[in-house]
Amino acid sequence: xxxxxxxxxxxxxxxxxxxxxxxxxxxxxxTLKNRLFEFMxxxxxxEKLRSENQTLKIKMEELLFYxxxxxxxxxxxxxxxxxxxxxxxxxxxxxxxxxxxxxDPHNYFKVIFIGKGKKEGIEKEMVVVNAQGLVGRVIEVxxxxxxxxxxxxxxxxIGVRDQRTRDMGILQGKGEKGVCELKYxxxxxxxxxxxxxITSGLGGLxxxxxxxxxxxxxxxxxxxxxxxxxxxxxVDFGKLEELFAIKRxx
Amino acid sequence: xxxxxxxxxxxxxxxxILQITLIGGVQAKGGKPDLLLILLVLWAWNTxxxxxxLAGFFIGLLEDILFSPLLGLNAFSLSLTGFVVGxxxxxxxxxxxxxxxxxxxxxxxxxxxxxxxxxxxxxIFSSFLGxxxxxxxxxxxxxxxxxxxxxLIKGKFGREKIH
Numbered sequence: 377x378x379x380x381x382x383x384x385x386x387x388x389x390x391x392x393x394x395x396x397x398x399x400x401x402x403x404x405x406x407t408l409k410n411r412l413f414e415f416m417x418x419x420x421x422x423e424k425l426r427s428e429n430q431t432l433k434i435k436m437e438e439l440l441f442y443x444x445x446x447x448x449x450x451x452x453x454x455x456x457x458x459x460x461x462x463x464x465x466x467x468x469x470x471x472x473x474x475x476x477x478x479x480d481p482h483n484y485f486k487v488i489f490i491g492k493g494k495k496e497g498i499e500k501e502m503v504v505v506n507a508q509g510l511v512g513r514v515i516e517v518x519x520x521x522x523x524x525x526x527x528x529x530x531x532x533x534i535g536v537r538d539q540r541t542r543d544m545g546i547l548q549g550k551g552e553k554g555v556c557e558l559k560y561x562x563x564x565x566x567x568x569x570x571x572x573x574i575t576s577g578l579g580g581l582x583x584x585x586x587x588x589x590x591x592x593x594x595x596x597x598x599x600x601x602x603x604x605x606x607x608x609x610x611v612d613f614g615k616l617e618e619l620f621a622i623k624r625x626x
Numbered sequence: 627x628x629x630x631x632x633x634x635x636x637x638x639x640x641x642x643i644l645q646i647t648l649i650g651g652v653q654a655k656g657g658k659p660d661l662l663l664i665l666l667v668l669w670a671w672n673t674x675x676x677x678x679x680l681a682g683f684f685i686g687l688l689e690d691i692l693f694s695p696l697l698g699l700n701a702f703s704l705s706l707t708g709f710v711v712g713x714x715x716x717x718x719x720x721x722x723x724x725x726x727x728x729x730x731x732x733x734x735x736x737x738x739x740x741x742x743x744x745x746x747x748x749x750i751f752s753s754f755l756g757x758x759x760x761x762x763x764x765x766x767x768x769x770x771x772x773x774x775x776x777x778l779i780k781g782k783f784g785r786e787k788i789h
Binding site: 456478479480481482483484485487489530531551 | 642645646649656657658660661662689693694695740745750751752755760761765771
C-alpha cells in the first residue's frame with residue numbers, strides 16, 4: 377500500500393515539476409500575447425485617440441479663450457453695469473441710457489457721437505454723464521444719433537463749485553491736454569489740490585451736484601485777482617462706453 | 627473715370643469708418659494718424675493736381691459736414707493740400723520713398739497750419755502755436771510712419787505682380 381502510494385505520487389511530482397517549469401513560459405507567452413493584442417488594439421485606436429485629442433485640444437483652447445477674453449469681458453461689463461445701476465439709483469433725474477458709437481477722427485475737437493437721437497428722446501443741450509461723473513452735453517441732434525461736446529473741449533464752459541469751500545468758478549476744457557481749467561476763482565479763496573469739483577447748477581443747463589473732477593494744480597499769484605487752477609476730470613475719456621443723457625423734467 | 631470715382635468714394639468711406647471707430651477711440655494726448663489725409667496724399671501722388679484738388683475738396687467737405695463746427699475749414703485746407711501734393715509730384719521722382727515721406731510730412735503740416743489758422747481767425751481755438759506743436763507735428767510723424775509701411779506693402783505686392 378505504501379509502495380503503491382509512493383509510486384502514485386511520483387507522476388504527480390513529475391507533473392508538478394513540469395508545470396513549475398512550463399508555467400513561467402506560459403505566463404510569459406500569455407503576457408506577451410496580451411501585450412501584443414493590447415499593442416494591436418492601441419495601434420488600431422491611435423487614429424481615434426488622435427482625433428479625440430484634437431477635439432479636446434480645440435475645446436481647451438476655446439475654453440481658455442473664453443476664460444481670458446469673454447469671461448473677463450462679461451465680468452468687467454457686469455461690474456460696469458452694476459456701477460451704472462448704482463449711479464442710476466442714486467440720481468434723482470430721469471436718465472436715458474446711450475452708447476458711444478463714434479469719435480472725432482482727429483484730436484482737434486473733443487466730441488463723440490452717441491447712438492440715440494431725436495426719435496429716442498435726445499434733445500439739444502441735454503447733459504451726458506456716466507458713473508464717474510460729467511461727460512459733456514449734446515450739441516447736435518439727428519434722428520438716430522447725436523453729437524456730444526466733451527468737457528475737455530475748449531468750447532465747453534460749465535458753472536462749477538468747490539465741494540468743500542463752495543467757491544464758484546467756470547470750468548473750461550483745455551483741448552488735447554486731458555485737463556480742464558478752472559477760471560474766475562478769487563486769489564483769496566482757500567481751494568486746495570485734491571478738492572472735488574461739482575456742477576453749481578447755475579444757469580440751469582447742468583443739474584446741480586454732478587461730480588466733474590478734482591483739482592490737480594493751483595498757481596496763486598497775490599498780484600492777480602484770480603488763481604490759475606487745473607482740474608483733472610473724474611471721467612476716464614479713454615474708456616467711454618455706456619453713458620446716460622439726463623432728461624430734463626418739464 | 628466712373629470707376630475711379632467709385633474707388634475714391636469706397637476708399638474714403640473705409641478710411642472714415644476706420645478713423646472714427648478705431649483710431650478715433652484712442653485718447654492720445656498728441657495727434658493721431660490721419661487716414662483720410664494719407665489717402666488724399668496717395669491719391670494726388672498717383673494722379674495729378676486737378677484730381678488731388680477735387681479729392682481734397684470732397685474729403686474735406688465730408689469731414690466738415692460730419693465733424694467740423696464750421697463748414698469749409700477742412701474743405702479748404704485739404705483742397706490746398708491735394709493741389710500742392712499733385713503739383714510737387716510732377717517735379718520729383720514718384721518711386722522715391724524719401725520724396726513721398728517728405729511730401730506726406732509737408733502735407734500734414736500744411737493741412738494743420740491752414741486749418742488752425744482759419745480756426746484761430748474764427749476764434750474756435752485759443753492758441754495756434756500750441757495746436758501746431760501738440761497736434762500737427764505728432765500727426766505728421768504718425769502719417770509718415772504709416773505711409774512708409776504702405777509704401778513697403780505696395781512695393782512687395784508690386785514686385786509679386788511683376789514676377
